[in-house]
Amino acid sequence: xxxxxxWNLEQxxxxxxxxxxxxxxxxxxxxxxxxxxxxxxQEEQALEQVSNVACLPGIVxxxxxxxxxxxxxxxxxxxxxxxxxxxxxxxxGGVGYDINCGVRLMTSHLTLKELGGERIKDLxxxxxxxxxxxxxxxxxxxxxxxxxxxxxxxxxxxxxVAKGYGDPSDLEKIEEGGCIPWADPSKVSAxxxxxxxxxxxxxxxxxxxxxxxxxxxxxxxxxxEVFGLHPGGITVFVHTGSRGLGHQVCDDYIRILxxxxxxxxxxxxxxxxxxAPVESREGRDYLGAMGAAANFxxxxxxxxxxxxxxxxxxxFGTSAERLGLRLLYDVCHNMAKIEEHTVEGRLRKLCVHRxxxxxxxxxxxxxxxxxxxxxxxxxxxxxxxxxxxxxxxxTDRAMAETFGSTCHGAGRVLSRHQAIKSARGRSIAKELEQxxxxxxAAGKATLSEEMPEAYKDVSDVVxxxxxxxxxxxxxxxxxxxxMKG
DNA sequence: ATGTGC
Numbered sequence: 001x002x003x004x005x006x007w008n009l010e011q012x013x014x015x016x017x018x019x020x021x022x023x024x025x026x027x028x029x030x031x032x033x034x035x036x037x038x039x040x041x042q043e044e045q046a047l048e049q050v051s052n053v054a055c056l057p058g059i060v061x062x063x064x065x066x067x068x069x070x071x072x073x074x075x076x077x078x079x080x081x082x083x084x085x086x087x088x089x090x091x092x093g094g095v096g097y098d099i100n101c102g103v104r105l106m107t108s109h110l111t112l113k114e115l116g117g118e119r120i121k122d123l124x125x126x127x128x129x130x131x132x133x134x135x136x137x138x139x140x141x142x143x144x145x146x147x148x149x150x151x152x153x154x155x156x157x158x159x160x161v162a163k164g165y166g167d168p169s170d171l172e173k174i175e176e177g178g179c180i181p182w183a184d185p186s187k188v189s190a191x192x193x194x195x196x197x198x199x200x201x202x203x204x205x206x207x208x209x210x211x212x213x214x215x216x217x218x219x220x221x222x223x224x225e226v227f228g229l230h231p232g233g234i235t236v237f238v239h240t241g242s243r244g245l246g247h248q249v250c251d252d253y254i255r256i257l258x259x260x261x262x263x264x265x266x267x268x269x270x271x272x273x274x275x276a277p278v279e280s281r282e283g284r285d286y287l288g289a290m291g292a293a294a295n296f297x298x299x300x301x302x303x304x305x306x307x308x309x310x311x312x313x314x315x316f317g318t319s320a321e322r323l324g325l326r327l328l329y330d331v332c333h334n335m336a337k338i339e340e341h342t343v344e345g346r347l348r349k350l351c352v353h354r355x356x357x358x359x360x361x362x363x364x365x366x367x368x369x370x371x372x373x374x375x376x377x378x379x380x381x382x383x384x385x386x387x388x389x390x391x392x393x394x395t396d397r398a399m400a401e402t403f404g405s406t407c408h409g410a411g412r413v414l415s416r417h418q419a420i421k422s423a424r425g426r427s428i429a430k431e432l433e434q435x436x437x438x439x440x441a442a443g444k445a446t447l448s449e450e451m452p453e454a455y456k457d458v459s460d461v462v463x464x465x466x467x468x469x470x471x472x473x474x475x476x477x478x479x480x481x482x483m484k485g
Numbered sequence: 486a487t488g489t490g491c
Contacts, residue, residue, distance in 0.1 A: 098486040136488050195488075206486055247487050334486085416489095 007047050009038065015468035019047065024269060025054040030062035031069065032407075032468050037460065040413060041069055046076040052269040053081050057277075058088025060343055060350055064402055066357050067464035068411030068456065072096065074272030077356035080405045083278065085338060085349040089266065090283045091275035092257060092290075094353030096334040097250045099290055100297035101208075101241030103331055103380045104174070104305065105391065107227075109324030110234035112214050114316070115480060120212065121438050123315050124481035127210050130307045133203035133485040134442030136244075143198045152200060153185035156295030157330075160302035166309070166327075170302065172369045174330040175359060178298040182338075184288025188245070189252050192289075196245025196296055201303040203240050205443050205485035207450055209385065210308060211237040216388065216478040223375045223393050227328055229475045236325070237382055237389065237477075238304050240485075241334065246293035253286045278338075278351045287336070287351075294335060301330060328391075329369075329378035333358050333408040341403050352403045360394035360406040360471045368394070379471050383410045383458030385439060385450060385484070386432050389477045390462050397469040406471040407462070410455035416445075423448035441484035450484060 009031070010018040017038060019029030029050040033041060041047060046069050053075055054063035060082045069078035074093025083089050115123065132139055144152065152159045157178025161168055171178050203210065215233045218224045229235075242249075260276035260283075261268050268274065276282035305327065309320035316323060336353045343350075361368050363376040372378060379392040398404050414422065428447040432439050441447050465471045 096486075101486070138488095204486075205489085208486085241486070244487065251487090 007042060015464050019051055021054065024267060025051055027054050027059050028062050029054055029065070031065045032464050032470070033067045034460070034464060037067055037464070044071045046071045049074070049076040050079065052273055053079060055267065055269045056083065056089055056091070056273060056275060057266055058084040060084050060088070060348065061403070066407040067461045068356065068407045068409055070412050072355065074270060075353065075355050078407065078411060079355045080353065080357045080402055082341070082350040082352045082403045085278045085351055088278055088351060089275035090278050090287055090336055090351050091273055091353065092250050092253045092286060093272050093274065094355055095250070095290060095336050096355045097247050098241035098334055099246035099249060100294035100332045101334040102297060102301065103237060103239045103333070103382055104301050105328045105380050106236040106305065106308065106325050107229060107328050108234045111232050112234070115212070115234060120481040123212060124438055124440055124483050126311045126315055127308065128440055128483045130311045131203055131210060131304055131483070132201065133205070133483065135205045137202040137204065137442070137485070138198035139201050140198065142201065144200060146193070149193055149197060150185045152299050153188060153292035153295050154183055155179055156298035157302040160299045165303045165306035170305070170327045173327045174298060175332050178302065178330065180291035180294045182288065183291030183295050185292045187285045187289035188249060188292050192245050192248035192252060195248050196243060199243040199245065200296065200300055202243060203304065203485045204243055205446060208240045208485045209237070210304065210483045211385070211479050212481040213237065213389065213477040213479045215475055217476045219473045219475060220393070223474045226372060226375050227378055227391065227474060228326065229391060235477055236308055238301050238308065239382055240297070240300055240304065242293040242297035243300065245296050249289045249293045253289060257282055257286065290336065294332065329380060331358050331380050339403065350403065354405055356408050357405050358408045359404055360392070360398045361404045362394045362396045362399045365399070365404070379406055381407060381409060381458060381462060384452040384455040385479055385482045386435050386437055386452035387458065389479070390458065391474045391477070392462065392465070392471040393474050395469060395471055398471060402470050406465045410458040410461060412454055413456050414454040416449045419451055419454040420445055420448045422453065423451055437479050438481045439484060443485060446484045
């Protein structure tokens, strides 16, 4: 990656830092972080990636980085960048390998009392039995035929609901209603289809998880009430994406778009930023395939939600309705979407890339479900498995400044390799149990890779987006039991 | 993230 650069960062306020436009940059970079966080970020060369993104044609506003920024393929993880639809580009590196990786949260009528003692262990074990997880996990009983897979890729979560996974009322509580309408299954390669065919309804590995938790603290009682969050209430997080299908789509289109730079005369400071004009054939094809992979991920989370409900029904011997297991919301954190935003007083059509960043639309926005429109979009921020997670809400400031975007999680501080090294000779499961969190994982190295110290303290990340005003805390959740992939 | 790296 070359010699480490000394960054000329200009502090705007305690939460914002500007990278002044230099070299081939077409706009400034804007990093949301505290001074302390910035030191760690600089060592990772993620800031060079923020500058590189600012060099791409048609960028509108700043090349931004959220406080959970770290190094990624081409674009940093935690990156937000918007491009003009007419003159700008779309880039697979700006979305990431796990297309529509995202999080959903369920609330319930259950309280801590009903999960006391050893019960949480049995519940997590039951989830582990009912939801396929781990690297290469598949469902042998469901190898989708091509026509059926096409419907998944076109309809997303609605396909799953039509098949009996969950309730039609779930759909209104998913970003985009759980369906990217411009998805084009015909742009998804045979190889990607083959990988996805038996993986629908599986969790995957790494930081993907199902987590049973409890509402520990409410910061905004009014909004929490609207979201159905009450202190002591049991919640369930589902974090997963588009599995091998989305990975293959990304791989396929990186290969295709690597040829677009010379064809369209785009200067790339880094080949990993390969991209094509939004309105070119290659650009439209990628968006179509990406939308299809996103719909696969929506269907995936919907199916897993159904099995979570079934597991709770078996475990507590009563219906999911009586348990009140209702979907609060489902957010995407690896996506590029065509959205309209007001820029310098003018309404513009933009291709907004959020890679490891969450949409955080404010109250009143038509894309916020009617039930939440008066308060704003729920923003789901999982932390590491030992500490806590947050629910935030979108703000007007986010609309004005970040194209309605905020952070997506804690962000790594140790690489997977470093984490494994530092976990050697320890039992991460035992350490977590001492902190009151029961964990189980499909992969042998997963618990080491995912141990709490491998991540920033998510409360520090949330403090930055709160301080900057681009989202507002509603509640903090504590994990009780986690099933990892 | 990933049928996980050359």
